[in-house]
Amino acid sequence: MTTTKTRELTALARQLRVDSVRAAAAAGSGHPTSSMSAADLMAVLLARHLQYDFERPEHPGNDRFILSKGHASPLLYAAYKAAGAINETELLTFRRQGSRLEGHPTPQRLPWVEVATGSLGQGLPVGVGMALSGKRLERIGYRVWVLCGDSELAEGSIWEAAEHAGHEHLDNLTAIVDVNRLGQRGPTRHQWDLDAYARRFQAFGWHTIKADGHDVDDIDRAYAEARSTLGQPTVVLARTVKGKGVESVQNREGLHGKPLPDADEAxxxxxxxxxxxxxxxxxxPARMLHPVRSGHLELPRYEIGDGENAVAPRDAYGxxxxxxxxxxxxxxxxxxxxSDSxxxxxxxxxxPERFFECYIAEQQMVAAAVGLAARGWVPYASTFAAFFTRAYDFIRMASIxxxxxxxxxxHPGVAIGADGPSQMGLEDLAMFRAVHGSTVLYPCDANQTAHLVAAMAEQRGVTYLRTGRGALPVIYGPGEEFPVGGSKVLRMSDADRLTVVAAGxxxxxxxxxxxxxxxxxxQVRVIDxxxxxxxxxxxLRAAAERTGCLLTVEDHRQEGGLGDAVMDAFVDGGPVPRVVRLAVRTMPGSAAPQEQLHAAGIDAQSIAAAVQLLVEQAVVK
Known part of the structure; x- marks a missing residue:
């Protein structure tokens, strides 16, 4: 017998489909068929299980919802309209310039969006970070719901997240997988084989539920079971049909990412x-439990000195x-x-209560940091500089x-020594400099490192600190200040022939x-x-005006690193000085740190030789 509840949920799902079609038609682009397959899943969640105050998106007790399949944004915006968060007029501004309703949702535009999505495979890893916050730190009973597409389950980051969630017994996390069989160019790997997906999640310690993704009562039952499951994260594997409800498009290939051919008929x-x-x-009712500040900061202090007071920047970081x-x-x-390195x-x-071991899963580590940041924490995530390359898409999306x-x-650069090039971060400065709104810091001694670690807590966006492996002399006193955006002139005189610019x-x-x-x-000027x-x-401009030539020296590839950063000082006008670059240009092997620096041509002897050559060639005054 069809109940009133069933009729209401079915009517809501039908409206979500209609509004998804309308939004994409008005934009002339979008992903309505991907939205239509998940409409019943969204309708039941919105009306029956999500606990959320749209007027107070910052409410600590709100459930968290992540649309991992971010291309299905028409469905999300249709749900916002049904909840009264946006109106009819705004819905039809989808994808237009200046609209809050972007092709893929971002939290800068909409207060109900937790994190930016659209690069597939990221929603569940970020959801793990939020669930960790709720379970281990906030101890608030909110649930994290993540709506995934079946195509993105081919991403390795999904399985990093699945293993981590299972290991942490995140029973406040529910993944909903819209198994609609079709990806962008054709069928997915497992198509409608729900058992194949279930076996994989079960192997990582998840409670699995299979459901008919177009039967609202079955979906309701599955969500209720997920909410009552203890000790395990839950995945609802819902069999759906792409383009559900419109005969001419449902379960048809070649329609991904396109408005419906005849929206009015549909x-x-x-x-x-x-x-x-x-x-x-x-x-x-709920309240945030973590304090913003709880005491006076007493940074470690290191005395100036050469060999006897040498400290590794990584030690100062810790x-x-x-x-x-x-x-x-x-x-x-x-x-x-x-963490020992x-x-x-x-x-x-x-x-220990605020430390998260993510194991060798750098994508999950960065994603968890994003999830924790979304819950108000100030995360510091660390690994070898080289290994952040694995998580670069997550870093890019964090910026978005x-x-x-x-x-x-x-462990950046050739200075790490005998481990060889696989362990050397030689591209990291370029990688992080390219991230929109990022801050990139590279200290050269212990006191500088300590102060920059503290400064990072006040920065917005993605902030990167490059910490050296080997012990370096302490050249700055503990009371020295190091503002972000600054530098230090360590040697200068009226007789300077050129300026050497270095870091770390x-x-x-x-x-x-x-x-x-x-x-x-x-005589040469030296800038840190x-x-x-x-x-x-x-x-830098003052040095260029005085000495005419800048010699940059970096333990990094020449592309995108310190040399290019120096050139940024002259991009908006004024005379551009001669810039000569010393950088790592060959493929290193294994050798001692000082041998590596010499082989790369960035040690003291190589710098002095480069300056002497410039003087002999009358390149500098």
Whole structure:
């Protein structure tokens, strides 16, 4: 017997389909068929199980919803309309310039969007981060719902997330998979084989539920079962039909990402335009439990000195992060199973409840950081600089979504020594500089590192700190300040022939080279460009005006690193100086750190030789 509840849910699902078709038709683009397959899943969630206050999206007790298949945004916006969050007029601005309703949703535009989606395979990993926050930190009873497409289950990041969620017993996490059989160019790998998907999730410790994705009562039952399951995350595997409800498009290939050929006929076939409204269940009372600050920050202090006071920047990172965790209750740390190398283990020992071991799963680590940031935490995630390349799409999407995350890459450059090129971060500065709105920092000593670790907590967007492996002399006092966007002029005189610009390990090589050159009667200016982005334009321009030539020295590939950052100081007008670049241009092998620097041509002797050649060639005054 058809009940009133069934009729109401079916009517809501029908409207979600109609509005998805209308939005895409008005835009002339979009993904209505991908939205139509999941309309029943969304209708039941919105009307029966989601606990959410649309007038208070910041309510700590709100359930969290992530549309991992972000291309199905017409469905999301249709749901917002049904909930009264947006109106009819705004719905039909979909994909237009200036509209909040973008092709793929972002939190900057809409307060109900948790994170940016659209790069498939990311919603579930980020949802794991949110669920970790709810279960381990906030201890609030909200549930994280993630709507995935079946195509994105081919992404390895989905299975990093599945294993992590199972390991952490995240019973506050429910994944809903819209198994509609068709991807962009044709059938998916497993098509409608729900058992194939179930076996995979079960292997990672998930509770699995199979459902008819177009039977609202069966969906209702599945969601209720998911909410009552304890000790395991739950996945609802729903068999659906792409383009459901319109005979001419349903289960047809070649229609992905296109408005329906005849929208008016499709709308009539679906029952016409209606204005069904739904009262979404409000969340229970709740409050945020973590404090923003809990004490005075006492950073570690290191005394100036050469060999006897040498400290590895990675050691200073760990010590400063632990101190920051003591001062601020909202700081959390994550690591990719190398915390003894990155030194984030020092934070883990002092604040184990706020440390997250992500194992060798860098995509999941960055995604969890994004999820934690979305819940108000200040995450610091660390691994070897080279391994952030695996998670670059997550970093890129974090920027698109406006996530405030701090990433620390240790073991950069050839200076790590004998491990060889697979372990050397030689592209990381370029990678992070290219991220929109990012901050890129590269300290050269312990006090500078400690101060920059603290400064990162106040930065917006993606912030990257490059931390060296080897011990370096302490050249700055503990009271020195290092504003983001600044630099330090370490040597200068009226007789300077050129300026050497360095960062990190090459700062010390540059200083040694300056001493060698001084013995030959050649004076050079030395700038420590610890803020690689934003760059200190004023200081660089002043140096260029005074000395005419800038010699950049970096333990990094020549493309996109320090040399290009220096050029940024001159892109908006004014005379461009001669810039000569020393960088890693060959493929390193295994050797001792100093041997590596010499082989790459970025040690003190190589810098001095380059300057002498420029002087001999009368390139510099």
């Amino acid at each position: 709308i009539e076939e679906l029952g016409g335009v209606h204005d069904v409204r739904v009262d979404v269940q409000p969340p229970p 010590q400063a992060l632990a101190a920051l965790g003591t001062a601020r209750g909202d700081v959390v740390a994550l690591d990719g199973e190398v 990155t030194r984030s283990e020092l934070f883990a020992k002092e604040h 979504g406006g996530a405030d995350i701090n990433l620390a890459g240790s 390990v090459t700062v010390h090589e540059a200083l040694a080279a300056a001493r060698l050159l001084a013995d030959e009667g050649i 460009l610890y803020s690689v982005k934003p760059v200190d334009r004023q200081t």
